Amino acid sequence: MERVNETYGIKAVVSDIATEGFPKIFNEEVVEGVRNFHASIKGYQATPLVRLDELSKELGVSRIYVKDESYRFGLNAFKSLGGTFAIAKFLCEKLGVDIHDVDFEYFKSQEIKEKIKDIVFVTATDGNHGRGIAWAATQLGCKSVVYLPKGSAQRRVDAIIEAGAEAYVTELNYDDAVRLATQKGEENGWYLIQDTGFEGYEKIPNWISQGYITMADEALDQLKLDGIQIPTHVFLQAGVGAMAGGVLGYYVNKFKGNHPTTVIVEPEQAACIYKSALAGDGKPHNVTGDLNTIMAGLACGEPNTVTWEILRDFAKAYVSCPDYVSANGVRILGNSIGQDKKIISGESGSVGVGLLSLLMVKPELEELKNDLGLNENSVVLFFNTEGDTDPENYKKIVHEGKNPSIF
Template identity: 70%
Template sequence: MAKVHEAYGIKVVINERKADWKPKFLSEEEIKSTRKFHTTMDGYKATPLVSLENLAKQLGVSKIYVKDESYRFGLNAFKALGVTYAIAKLLCEKLDVDIDSVGFDYFKLPEVAEKIKDMVFVTATDGNHGKAVAWTATQLGCKSIVYMPKGSSLRRVQTIKEAGAKVYITEVNYDDTVRLAKQKAEEIGGFLVQDTAWEGYEKIPNWICRGYTTMAAEALDQMKLDGIIRPTHVFLQAGVGSFAGAVLGYYVNVFKDQCPITIIVEPEKAACIYKSALINDNNPHSVTGDLDTIMAGLACGEPNIVTWEILRDFAGAYVSCPDYVAAKGMRVLANPTGSDRKVVSGESGAVGLGLVSLLLEREELKELKNKLQLDEHSVILCFSTEGDTDPEDYKKVVDDGKNPSIFE
């Protein structure tokens, strides 16, 4: 078992591993192709990279950047980056065309649309991924079926229906809902578009991961415009680990031996990556039960087996966080310091910044701060992967003080 550093419910495992391989499917060359495809989509625009200058000064670090994905394709979350690319790759295989030779509108051509109109895309989701699948399928004149775990937000259910999908709420948790979606896709001859990988199902999840890297590449371009070559620290939230593994894998290829210290952040009741790092036997390990957390998009108990290897070998640390950490991040971003720009960030999007703010401002967490090598020279990058995807819950946290910090 790895050593745990703990304070006020925040648990940290430091990774001492040194790896000498690179995830080839997330290479710079592969990502150029992915970004090229995304630029063919109507409404594509790099989302804002917000520099929180006043907050950084207040907390005693050099820079804090937040990539605000609430602006992505008008969907209030980043997931469409992965879904659109994966579905396009799937269609290219079916149509026997090279994705580098077509854009998104190619699939809308009458003669092409006729060939794909009967395709049904099936998925399981806590919200954002399912909405992205429904939106993409509708854009292409196809059908979609979305399964959601018990306890899913009715607001998120409604937005997925509005995007064009048939939606079913199950009586089981996220991971069992994924298994149900897989079974249903096989029964109806549909195409499972899931953002996690398991034995025998790796291709589509890997395409989804490649889609996510567009925002990671955008962030680096935007930082360079601010005179910053690379961040020193990157905070990445994880559910199954697909987003975190995609961004980290891409940065490993870009920066090689100078990759930023990357901290993987999870909710304490669904911390499967943290648990896997804690057991420290090289294998992914699952968390079972209801996975109860306000961070609905991270309420996943079984790691993506492909991105787990990236997180295992290249992350600098793994952190398990109580819900108050995410709530803290939401309130900090909603109530900016001085002239800093406001960022509307949902529970799953804000946990990284919440952890950063607590580590830097609380004397009680100084030991954890030092373990993560945070100091006055640190340039920190966080990804706010969603906006207020459940406006009522967002208001309860930001305006009404739900999940207060234990330090307040």
């Protein structure tokens, strides 16, 4: 069922949720292995779960929680979770060991570093994933090469170089940059660590999605400390869908038959998950073109084939949003109400909050709000997946009103 609101430019597909068939790659054994590995990394600590009581009152829901990943390993984004775990799994296969038997420090021993020092990892990124791969590779004494799509913010490029990688901005969109990285890897004997799954390349994207379990599991632990066993709703932003599929896949396994109502949110110019859901044939569908959006981390036109089926079967709605929705979210989180804590959120991390702010107060969106069961009893969880990774654009949104509301 499609909902299109011409007033606010929001498009949504609302679907039935599967009650059978659970994605086993996100089971409890995997969760334990992932969290134990991340906990072994120097500097690891759970990122904050911020409760926004004043915003909850203003929007008319019971509680709003934001898992703030801008604190993760000092990298200002969540992507290092997937990258470090995937690289560790890859190296374990190379070395013939089980990841359950080693920790991050194992790979940093002189003996192991000597064995892996000539390995070169390659990837394509909008910024955050590439920085995470560069950081992990450098920590382990390996090299990395990162390709970025055209228009990438200079600060994101600089951050990747500072993390230890070679970085190249291409004249390609994200998906073509992935193809370039794949080609360069084949030509040079480099190893592709990419969060986009495609035919013949699914194992490593699986590992990356598994790496995101850590933040999803941390959030549940933190909610329990606040007396909440399970949120009623989770808003997950999607690029290729690796993070959204990983978090949703874990919650489906955790709460079999009773997982939170999950809303997938995308930029309208790169809404490949929405387009795939709209097609109704169960297959992933691509979006082409420049994929121009302020939500650079979500500017992906081709769904991850690994996680698409999880999103297809277990999400309740798929929503395409204009850029102003994300900009509103940036401003809402950055200008807290009353005693609520200020959250610095980048454009890709804020779009879910921006959407909720419209759903709860605009009569024209009431039908979609009701479809999702959002009301005064709702406990809503968001993941702020990045801080101000493009400080100049962040300032333009917050200080200068870039991408203003259309109402």
